[in-house]
Amino acid sequence: MSRATRRIVAAHLATLGMSPAEIAGELGVSRDTVRRDLADAPPSATPVELEPAPPVAAGLLLPDGxxxxxxxxxxxxxxxxxxxxxxxxxxxxxxxxxxxxxxxxxxxxxxxxxxxxxxxxx
Structure with missing residues (x-):
């Protein structure tokens, strides 16, 4: 993953409430790298309003095997x-x-x- 992509992903994960340690574990980099990425991350774009997902029938999430x-x-x-x-x-x-x-x-x-x-x- 490129550095620019990693910064965008780290910023996105941070907006989801993940800590730098969790982001580091997810991306396979050090916490210091995540902190630098978050400090250098591009400003986030205006949030896009998502359309609601169609309803899901209860009980149809199955573990893949x-x-x-x-x-x-x-x-x-x-x-x-x-x-x-x-x-x-x-x-x-x-x-x-x-x-x-x-x-x-x-x-x-x-x-x-x-x-x-x-x-x-x-």
Whole structure:
């Protein structure tokens, strides 16, 4: 990483509330280097107002692992999806649809069995 880039990154991390020691650990340099970089950092630009991120479905942050990555790659290829997220979304939808059908069939069977018992047909 160039010195100029390191100064910009150090300044950004400092605005996020990181201490010079934490920044040094993150960038792999000494605390003195970070202090000098912060002292020589270019003035920060006017803060840009970011658009809010789209909502994220609860519970979909998964730790990345080799097996999960292989499965996502397989689904992405099988569904000809543009991104692994699209393939995962489709696979989740398909699984949920199958579960709904099974539950509906089970509920219909219970209803039919309950109706038969009530009429004395059993």
């Amino acid at each position: 080799a097996s999960l990555r292989q499965d996502l790659n397989l689904l992405t290829a099988a569904y000809r999806a543009a991104r692994p997220e699209d393939a995962a979304r489709f696979a989740i939808h398909q699984a949920a649809t199958n579960v709904r059908r099974a539950w509906q069939a089970r509920a219909a069977a219970r209803h039919a069995a309950g109706g038969d018992r009530a009429s004395g047909a059993l």
